[in-house]
Amino acid sequence: MHVHYRSCNICEATCGLEIKYDGNRIISIRGDKQDPLSRGHICPKAVALVDIYNDPDRLRRPVKRIKNSWKEISWDEAINEAAEKIKTIQKKYGKNSIATYLGNPVAHNFGTMLFIPFLHKALGTKQRYSATSIDQLPHNLAAYLMFGHYLLLPVPDIDRTNFMIILGGNPAVSNGSIMTAPGFVSRIKELLKRGGKLAVIDPRKSETAKLGSKHLFIRPGTDAALLLSMLNVIFKENLEKPGRLTEIARDFETVREIADDFPPEKVAEFTGIEAEEIKSLAREFALSDRAVIYGRFGASTQQFGGITQWLINLLNIVTGNLDREGGAMFTLPAADLIAMSRMTGSKGGFARRHSRVRKLPEFAGEFPVATLADEILTPGEGQIKGLITIAGNPVLSAPNGKKLEKALESLEFMLAIDIYINETTRFADIILPPATGLETPVFEILFYHLSVRNFVKYSPPLFQKNEWQQYDWEILADLSARISGQDFSPQKPEQMIDFILQFSPYNLTIEKLKQNPHGKDLGQLKPVLPHRLMTEDRLIHLAPREFVSDVKRLKNAIENNKRDPHFPFLLIGRRDIRSSNSWMHNSQRMVKGRNRCKALININDAKNLEIENGETVKIISRTGEIEIEVEVTEDVMEGVISIPHGWGHSREGVKLRVAKKHPGVSVNDITDDEFIDKLTGNAAFSGVKVRVEKVANTG
Numbered sequence: 001m002h003v004h005y006r007s008c009n010i011c012e013a014t015c016g017l018e019i020k021y022d023g024n025r026i027i028s029i030r031g032d033k034q035d036p037l038s039r040g041h042i043c044p045k046a047v048a049l050v051d052i053y054n055d056p057d058r059l060r061r062p063v064k065r066i067k068n069s070w071k072e073i074s075w076d077e078a079i080n081e082a083a084e085k086i087k088t089i090q091k092k093y094g095k096n097s098i099a100t101y102l103g104n105p106v107a108h109n110f111g112t113m114l115f116i117p118f119l120h121k122a123l124g125t126k127q128r129y130s131a132t133s134i135d136q137l138p139h140n141l142a143a144y145l146m147f148g149h150y151l152l153l154p155v156p157d158i159d160r161t162n163f164m165i166i167l168g169g170n171p172a173v174s175n176g177s178i179m180t181a182p183g184f185v186s187r188i189k190e191l192l193k194r195g196g197k198l199a200v201i202d203p204r205k206s207e208t209a210k211l212g213s214k215h216l217f218i219r220p221g222t223d224a225a226l227l228l229s230m231l232n233v234i235f236k237e238n239l240e241k242p243g244r245l246t247e248i249a250r251d252f253e254t255v256r257e258i259a260d261d262f263p264p265e266k267v268a269e270f271t272g273i274e275a276e277e278i279k280s281l282a283r284e285f286a287l288s289d290r291a292v293i294y295g296r297f298g299a300s301t302q303q304f305g306g307i308t309q310w311l312i313n314l315l316n317i318v319t320g321n322l323d324r325e326g327g328a329m330f331t332l333p334a335a336d337l338i339a340m341s342r343m344t345g346s347k348g349g350f351a352r353r354h355s356r357v358r359k360l361p362e363f364a365g366e367f368p369v370a371t372l373a374d375e376i377l378t379p380g381e382g383q384i385k386g387l388i389t390i391a392g393n394p395v396l397s398a399p400n401g402k403k404l405e406k407a408l409e410s411l412e413f414m415l416a417i418d419i420y421i422n423e424t425t426r427f428a429d430i431i432l433p434p435a436t437g438l439e440t441p442v443f444e445i446l447f448y449h450l451s452v453r454n455f456v457k458y459s460p461p462l463f464q465k466n467e468w469q470q471y472d473w474e475i476l477a478d479l480s481a482r483i484s485g486q487d488f489s490p491q492k493p494e495q496m497i498d499f500i501l502q503f504s505p506y507n508l509t510i511e512k513l514k515q516n517p518h519g520k521d522l523g524q525l526k527p528v529l530p531h532r533l534m535t536e537d538r539l540i541h542l543a544p545r546e547f548v549s550d551v552k553r554l555k556n557a558i559e560n561n562k563r564d565p566h567f568p569f570l571l572i573g574r575r576d577i578r579s580s581n582s583w584m585h586n587s588q589r590m591v592k593g594r595n596r597c598k599a600l601i602n603i604n605d606a607k608n609l610e611i612e613n614g615e616t617v618k619i620i621s622r623t624g625e626i627e628i629e630v631e632v633t634e635d636v637m638e639g640v641i642s643i644p645h646g647w648g649h650s651r652e653g654v655k656l657r658v659a660k661k662h663p664g665v666s667v668n669d670i671t672d673d674e675f676i677d678k679l680t681g682n683a684a685f686s687g688v689k690v691r692v693e694k695v696a697n698t699g
């Protein structure tokens with residue numbers, strides 16, 4: 001029996017794993033107690049790594065779709081045919097006729113991350129999409145416009161804070177997102193033990209809210225109004241104390257003027273939070289000596305996601321809690337993409353061009369995924385005719401999945417780099433399956449920028465891939481070369497990481513990291529401003545014009561706040577600990593037990609509609625309808641329906657045998673591609689208007 005240590009790369013928490021194995025057989029997967037960041041924490045999903053490794057439905061060789069069946073073909077034939085198809089389409093319709101879509105797992109694979117730019121260079125297309133505009137674009141835009149780089153994302157210093165406010169996030173289940181905080185529950189228990197407080201503001205009394213000292217229900221999509229009124233209270237009562245940030249930030253007066261217009265009384269009805277509650281929250285936050293406010297999925301994926309993330313940063317700044325211990329801090333990672341971009345110049349960019357059909361702005365070279373279907377379905381110059389998806393399942397994760405299905409069906413060619421024939425890749429003509437999970441090395445190049453401690457780890461593969469398998473980066477290098485005629489693989493990913501490691505002060509190499517199988521602790525987060533700012537004037541921009549002008553839209557929404565009689569409920573999402581978006585559902589141990597794909601409805605709403613717990617109801621929106629079991633609860637706000645995402649595996653052609661037995665329904669069959677944050681273009685899942693109907697008894 002042998003022991004292997006690695007990081008789990010299923011989610012952003014990057015927990016350390018201790019894996020006992022014998023030959024190709026896994027004996028146990030446990031938390032690595034010597035990992036200085038995760039300290040032995042794991043969640044049930046880590047154990048499912050072995051299920052993915054052994055999954056008979058996982059593709060090991062390229063397949064080609066012939067009508068309704070799939071045929072294995074050689075790598076050479078598959079990549080060659082894909083490259084020829086792409087070249088033919090681009091020759092006929094132009095470079096932008098081929099689009100790319102990158103799914104969430106791309107961010108956890110450093111080989112893919114490093115070789116994607118070669119594919120984009122070979123394609124020369126401006127039609128680029130990714131999961132960024134599904135759930136995190138507002139964070140990146142706020143970082144870019146305020147601090148000068150889309151990766152300068154403040155991270156809560158959770159281990160030293162005394163008061164944490166969480167909006168629209170559920171880290172007790174996720175272990176942090178845009179906040180790598182493995183073992184979040186233990187960390188919060190430590191916060192409470194040292195006399196600190198956690199306040200959670202969420203339309204659902206989530207698992208995180210149940211840990212906290214305070215929970216306030218908030219109407220979905222109104223967080224920006226709450227935050228502005230908190231700023232209003234802080235300025236009105238002279239509670240601001242930005243301290244040394246005064247010297248390195250500009251436009252304090254503009255912020256004060258904007259907040260002046262949003263007294264708590266004005267937003268109370270809109271947010272569903274009483275004015276006195278808002279005042280006391282603002283005071284408590286401003287008067288705490290170490291406090292941090294953090295907002296995640298629900299705060300970003302809503303119609304005011306962009307300004308919400310801006311206002312979160314502002315609250316941390318005006319109370320002096322940015323870049324200080326116990327507040328919102330920046331990391332100093334070993335593989336420092338921010339430092340490196342001082343050389344490459346790739347620090348982001350917003351609205352330099354707009355999408356063809358709906359004129360939505362690009363961010364960092366990508367258009368919002370909410371308009372991908374329009375770009376495929378709308379004829380005209382620049383129409384997308386071919387698509388390459390990499391580790392993505394937008395049919396289940398993007399808004400209005402049914403419309404996207406129609407779009408994918410109409411493509412002249414689709415290539416998927418993926419290990420499964422799932423709800424999206426079943427439309428592909430060719431699927432190229434890379435080696436995955438335990439067969440790959442792990443280096444979380446992105447997430448060490450978001451970690452609650454400075455930390456780095458390199459994990460070699462546990463199992464060698466078979467000689468007929470290829471890594472993602474090998475596929476990308478080969479495909480890019482065949483499309484462009486240029487050789488794009490001068491170095492291996494590890495050599496590229498060695499190059500990037502030179503830009504940090506830690507004097508590390510991959511070889512040195514291999515000597516630290518549990519990872520290397522690089523210390524607690526430290527103040528790094530102003531030298532880490534990437535704005536031209538090296539100042540924090542408190543009032544970027546993009547955000548300032550978007551406040552008017554919020555003001556209109558507050559003034560015209562009415563319940564829609566046709567769609568009186570507002571939809572929110574939910575996640576659970578055994579799901580990772582759509583892609584852990586082919587593991588029996590991840591889906592067994594009671595049905596988790598249920599709609600939560602408040603007990604009073606259920607009474608009014610005469611709906612019983614466990615009954616199946618219809619949820620209807622502008623874009624479609626689904627039938628789903630309801631759970632009647634006090635944990636969700638009145639007027640709100642909560643449905644988890646990532647389900648809906650019963651679609652024809654999906655080759656996931658376990659998932660098909662536990663299909664659930666896709667909430668994105670009723671979300672709306674036209675309901676977006678108009679500033680950023682990010683999808684708005686929180687606050688989609690729906691109605692609930694009883695299903696007629698046909699028995």
Ligand code: SF4
Binds near residue numbers: 009012014015041182
């Ligand atoms: S929280 Fe779970 S899925 Fe995420 S990294 Fe840790 S063990 Fe893996």
